[in-house]
Structure formats: C-alpha cells, structure tokens
Amino acid sequence: MPFVPVPKxxxxxxxxxxxxxxxxxxxxxxxxxLVGLPTYFLARGALGNTVAVFLxxxxxxxFFFIAMYERDGQPAEKILRNFLRAxxxxxxxxxxxxxxxxxxxxGGTPIAKQGKTATKTAARKRPAGTGK
Numbered sequence: 001m002p003f004v005p006v007p008k009x010x011x012x013x014x015x016x017x018x019x020x021x022x023x024x025x026x027x028x029x030x031x032x033x034l035v036g037l038p039t040y041f042l043a044r045g046a047l048g049n050t051v052a053v054f055l056x057x058x059x060x061x062x063f064f065f066i067a068m069y070e071r072d073g074q075p076a077e078k079i080l081r082n083f084l085r086a087x088x089x090x091x092x093x094x095x096x097x098x099x100x101x102x103x104x105x106x107g108g109t110p111i112a113k114q115g116k117t118a119t120k121t122a123a124r125k126r127p128a129g130t131g132k
Contacts, residue, residue: 011073024075028067036060 014022021029040056047055069076 025067028063032060032063032067035063 017023017026019026036056036059039059040052043052043055066076069079071079074082
C-alpha cells in the first residue's frame with residue numbers, strides 16, 4: 001500500500017499551479033526572465049559573454065529572492081515594508097508605562113497615586129538593596 005506524507009501544519013501548504021511552483025513563484029520567475037534574457041542578448045555583443053552573464057544574474061537575483069524568501073509566513077516584500085516603516089516612520093507609543101519599582105526603591109509614590117493619600121508600608125521604609 002502506498003504511503004502519502006501528510007504535513008502536520010496545514011497552514012504552510014501552498015497551492016501549486018504549474019511545474020510544482022506557486023502562482024507567486026511563476027510570476028516572479030517570468031518577470032526575471034523578461035528582464036534578464038533581453039539584457040543578456042543585448043549586452044553580449046558589447047560587453048562579452050562572461051560580463052553579460054554576470055549582469056543577467058545580478059538583474060535576476062532580486063526576482064528570485066522575492067519569489068522564494070519567506071519568514072514566519074510573510075513574503076519578502078511584507079518584511080521589507082514592515083522594516084522600513086519601523087525605521088523610517090517610527091510611531092509614538094500608544095501608552096506609557098510606570099516603573100513602580102523605581103518609586104518604591106526611592107520611597108515615593110507612583111505618579112498615578114500622587115493625588116491620593118497612600119500609607120507607607122514596611123517595604124518602603126527599608127533601605128534599597130536589602131532583601132530582608
């Protein structure tokens with residue numbers, strides 16, 4: 001009886017369209033061919049065969065990278081977009097945290113409790129750094 005492997009995580013299964021490639025890979029490889037092959041044939045006479053091949057490879061590599069690279073379920077352009085958005089346009093934090101330990105070690109009260117009357121506990125009376 002034949003054995004068919006079934007993946008444990010079905011979210012990672014991609015639909016294959018043709019030649020065991022996904023639609024995304026077919027589009028990117030087609031774009032690489034549309035850019036790389038004419039470049040090779042036009043540059044071969046002027047630059048020589050070896051230089052034309054390296055130029056073609058250099059122009060096709062970004063398309064192959066976009067087609068194949070995926071990290072944590074996100075394709076390369078989403079990762080690049082998120083990276084650039086975080087580095088170029090950093091947003092402000094939607095909330096501000098309070099370091100309660102800082103206020104306790106200084107013997108003061110947190111900002112949120114400054115308007116209220118707070119009783120000092122035994123932990124606040126101890127000097128900072130004593131574990132007893």
